[in-house]
Amino acid sequence: MECVILAAGEGKRMRPLTGQRPKVMLPVANRPILEHLMVAAAEAGIKKFVFVVGYGEREIRNYFKNGKAWNVSIRYVTQRQQLGTSDALKATEGLTSGKFLLMNGDMIVSASDLVTLCEMDAPVMGIHRTDHPQDFGVVTCENGLITGLEEKSQHPKSDLINAGVYLFDQTIYPLINAVGLSSRGEYELTDALDLMIREGQLAAHPLKVWLDMGYPWDLLDANTRLLSVLSPVQEGEVEDGVTIHGAVSIGAGTVIKAGTYIEGPCVIGKDCKIGPHAYIRPGTAVGDRCHIGHSSELKNSIIMPETKIPHFNYLGDSIVGSGCNFGAGTKLANVRHDHGIIKVCGRSTGRKKFGAIVGDNVQFGINCSVNVGTVIGSDSNIAPHSFVEGWIEDKTNIQS
Template structure:
């Protein structure tokens, strides 16, 4: 059996983080999210992959190559225009024979759940209960057989959703070839499942470990899950006077300077300098080659590589892109005064605490204030003493520089 991974899309809902990288290459625990998926599929016993690529495909190809480093074999097929999941699967036609696994590349699931799907009769779809079913394709089932799929209904008929993991025989390609564009102009894979639903042949396989990454704030949840069973692994330098509480991972070439206090779980990449006198609170992940300076505090945040957060800065419950530079004294708010769920661009995060989404290569002057729920595009320049709120477009210039 082989696995087809769909990784061609841009992931517009993940903007501004996907302005410079494909969605599946966004980091979870300092590794691309699709790397976690490839490893889980491998551990479930499948070592042959076809990855359907498109948007910024070179980054995926350069990182994974032929898969040898992971003990798998990878081939690539290109979806030139992102015309839906059915069209993406059609890109792999001719390379797939017999039974195969199909998965969206923007989720995380365990090897055990993958094994359970593979043990089902085909065709099968993984399903999971959701607190926000209106955001997904909702599935109804009776006796383990799917009776209907309802795409992003405002009044969903239940809370069981399509998790984006399928087991097919190669006869699915005949159904895909018969697809016509949906009302939104895409070839929908779920439309190709209707004949199997009508014949009462589509199996629903419950999952226990699924994590969807559809919006920037989902990266906080995905990283929290990834750190939940982490154990301490110190490979860098820890100076005298540092306090480590809970599980902390420190990669090679990094140093934690005296007076720093870290509450795990916390993961720090390679080539970082932390401190002196830094306070890092739990569920924080810091990428490679970052600097966190004197008297700064980080809480429950994901910091991408090569970002500099110098002295007297606070960042909480936020996602920060790569190559950013924070002026001294910059603060990110993470709680509304009315304690309601934070919204980003009018979309609820479902979180009472969320700070900001900050794209790559953003430069802040000193003493900036970033309001709760801000989204700051890539290559933005923010002058000293500037208050930043709302949605900021790529390459904007704010305040007096």
Template sequence: MQCVVLAAGEGKRMRPLTAKKPKVMLPIVNKPMIEHLVLAVRDAGITDFVFVVGYHEQEVRNYFKDGSEFGIKIRYTVQKKQMGTGDALMAAEGLVDDTFLLINGDMVLKCADIKKFISLPPPCLGVFESSHPQDFGVVTVESGMITGHVEKSKNPPGNLINAGAYLFEPEIFKILSSVTLSERGEYELTDALAGYISECRLSACTLESWLDVGEPWNILDANELLSENLSDDIKGTVEDGVFVKGTLILGKGSVVRSGTYIEGTCIVGDNCSLGPHAYIRGFTAIGDDCHIGHSVELKNSVILPCTKIPHFNYVGDSVIGSGCNFGAGTKIANLRHDNKNVKAAGRDTKRRKFGAVVGDNVMFGINCSVNTGSVIGSDVSVAPGSFVEGKIDSNTRIGR
């Protein structure tokens, strides 16, 4: 069996984190999100992959190459213009010749679910029971067969959603060739399912675990999910006087200095410096070449490589881009006083605690304050003592 992975999109809802990289290459537990998915598929028994790439495709190609380092074989095909999931799959026509698994590259699936899924006869659709089905395409199911599919609706007919995982035969390409442009100006894969549904041929496979990584704050959810069941792996140096209460993964050349307290699960990349007297709280992932300094507190955050948070800073429930620098005393708030869900760029994060999304190469002066739900573009400069909130465009200067 083969696996086709859709990895061509930019991920506009992920901006500013996708300004220079495709969404599927954003890190979760310090590895590109697509890597976790590919390894789960490999461990389920599939080693022949087709990657549909497009936006900043070279980053995907450079990382995975021919797949041999991961124990798989990868061939690439390009979706030249992002015109929908149906169009993306059509780019793989001619590269698959038997039953194949099709998955979106921006989700988290567990190996056990994939094994169960690929044991079923095609065509088959992976479905998941969601607490907020209005955000997804919703399916209705009777006796294990899909009887209807409704795109995002304020009043969905149920809570089973289309999880973006499919088991197809090559006949799907013939069906797709007759699909016309949707109202959004795209060729929708879901439109190709209509015939299967009307003929009662599309079965449903309920997934036990699934997570869509469609918004920046979903990176925190995925980071927590994939941090489960990790074990200590310390390749760097932990000085005397460091207290670790939980799991620590520490990369080569990294140092945790005396007085630092780590609780929960913490993942630290290569060539990092933590402390002295830092406080790192659960489900925090710190990329390569970062400096987390004296009396800094990080909580449930993802920090991309080459970022410096060096003195008396607090970062909670946030995603911080690469190459950023935090002036002494700069802090990010993560809780509204009314305890309502935090909104970011007008979108409900569905999180009571969420700090900020910070793009690449953002420079903060000393004693800056960043309010909950702030979305700060790349290459922003923030003057000392500034208050930041809302959505800040890239290349903006705030304050004096």
């Protein structure tokens, strides 16, 4: 059986993190979202993959190549224009045979759910229960069949949603070839699904595990979930005087210097320099070639490769891009004074603790303060002693 993964989109709601990488390549527990998804399918027994790529496709191709490193085979199809999910699937015609799995590339699912799904008769839609169905395609079910599908209704008819996981056979291709442009100007898979629903053909399969990656703060939830089942591997050098509690993975070439205190679960990449006297708290993922230095504290955050947080810094519940540098004393707040829910540009994160979203190659001067819910665009320069809040566009120069 083949598995088709749709990985052509940019992920505009993830900006500025997707400025230099496609959404599916954003790291969670130090591995791209797409890798977690592919590995789950491989563990379910699937060895042949078709990636539909587009935005940032070079990074995907360079990372996964032909799949040999994972003992699978990968073929690529390029969707030149983002013309919708039906158009993306149409590009794979002739590359699948019999039943095949189709998944959106921006989520995380479990191998056990995929095993059960693949044993069913096609067509099947994976569904999931959520407390905010208005953000997704809402489905209604009866006797194991999908009876209705409505996109992002403000008055949803149920709390079950389309999870973007499907089992199809070759009969799907004539249906998507017959789909016309939607009101949004795209060729949408949901129009083909509506035809199946009207014929009473589309079965439902509830997924036990489903993590959606719609917004940056969703990355933190997924990061916490995946780190909680971490099998620690320590390949780096740990000096005397380091304290490690819980599950902590340390990559090859990394040095953890004396006085550092690490509480798992957390993961530290390759060729990093940690400490001396750094404090890394649970839920933190530090990418390759990072420097976390003296008296710097990290908590429940994602730090992408080649970022330096070297002296007297604090980051909590934040996502930081690659190639950033934090001047001494720079701190990212993560709690409101009234302990209320934090919003980012008017949109609720649903979280009482959330720091900032920092793009790639952002340079902070010393003693900067960043307020909760702040977004800082890539390639920005923040002058010493600056107070930063709100939405900062890419390549902004902030003078104190």
